[in-house]
Amino acid sequence: MKIGELSRQTGVTVRLLRYYEAQGLLTSHRSAGGHRSYGPEAPALVGRIRNLLAAGLPTRIIRELMPCFVGDGSELQECVLDHLRAQLAELDSRMSDLGRARTTLSGILDASTRAVAP
Incomplete structure (x- = not known):
């Protein structure tokens, strides 16, 4: 085709x-x-x-x-599954890092919003 x-x-x-x-x-x-x-x-x-x-x-x-x-x-095939498991572990780690970054950013925004509020 x-x-x-x-x-x-x-x-x-x-x-x-x-x-x-x-x-x-x-x-x-x-x-x-x-x-x-x-x-x-x-x-x-x-x-x-x-x-x-x-x-x-x-x-x-x-x-x-x-x-x-x-x-x-x-x-x-079974021979490549460990490679995929490593990729999954890396993805899990990045997601954890992003979760921490999100929590930190949310805290900064909350503190800033309270400081600006009348």
Whole structure:
């Protein structure tokens, strides 16, 4: 299928599909005229990429994970699960840091609001 068709099927812009390809997440074949052509598995691959991006994973990690999917689903091989657990722990840590920052900022706003109130 051509890039425009893949874009329509997946709801992902042509520009973003080109970016995925440049990042090594998606592959295409070029016709004699230079047009990209994707295999029938491309929509599922784009879905996996979108899912992993939504999980907050950077493209360099996604590139490493793409060959590790089991079958056509979203299940990954056991050998990469520790890597995902580490990513989850990092996300939990960042969320904790953000929670503390929010509490501090809220306290500053509360104190400032009380000081300004008549």
